[in-house]
Amino acid sequence: QKEVEQNSGPLSVPEGAIASLNCTYSDRGSQSFFWYRQYSGKSPELIMSIYSNGDKEDGRFTAQLNKASQYVSLLIRDSQPSDSATYLCAVNVGGGADGLTFGKGTHLIIQP
């Protein structure tokens, strides 16, 4: 059974601070990892992907992967009110056609 776990929140962070979102997964064969942002009533939007251990940075976003600990995280620097959304972690076991398994998401609130 493939499982992806996230704290549902809400996670409340002051504007300008670093928001840290965490995700654990159960299947050691997982190879691809993704973070999606979903605003209320909208569909998920891909914001980060990571495939190897370590950090990957894109603007204010940093994804971190530790396969030994089966742990992936997303850091958002200089948090803005527009970052308030639900963040979904998704994992792909193997490559290719298989569907992603999603966590239930963490609701992030950036307080002005």
Add this chain to the structure above:
Amino acid sequence: DVKVTQSSRYLVKRTGEKVFLECVQDMDHENMFWYRQDPGLGLRLIYFSYDVKMKEKGDIPEGYSVSREKKERFSLILESASTNQTSMYLCASRRQTGGYTFGSGTRLTVV
């Protein structure tokens, strides 16, 4: 940018009706997916397809079927709609690797 288009944003159907949800992508992606999203349950995979006329069951295929006659189009069919199929339905596509691009979703209400 890849565009994934779902034919309806909101849909209301009666119990027992046959319902078709259409999804079209414009970037020649091999893989297409149908999910439903419910509060507290998250995104759950219904069916996916990795090629024309090919389909694979996801985690919750019961009560659903799919059709992929052309590479760009993936249809989800509810043979006899029931109230427990009231949900947000999301279509997604991607190449062999990488993340999904989602459509805007169809909020289906079965009354």
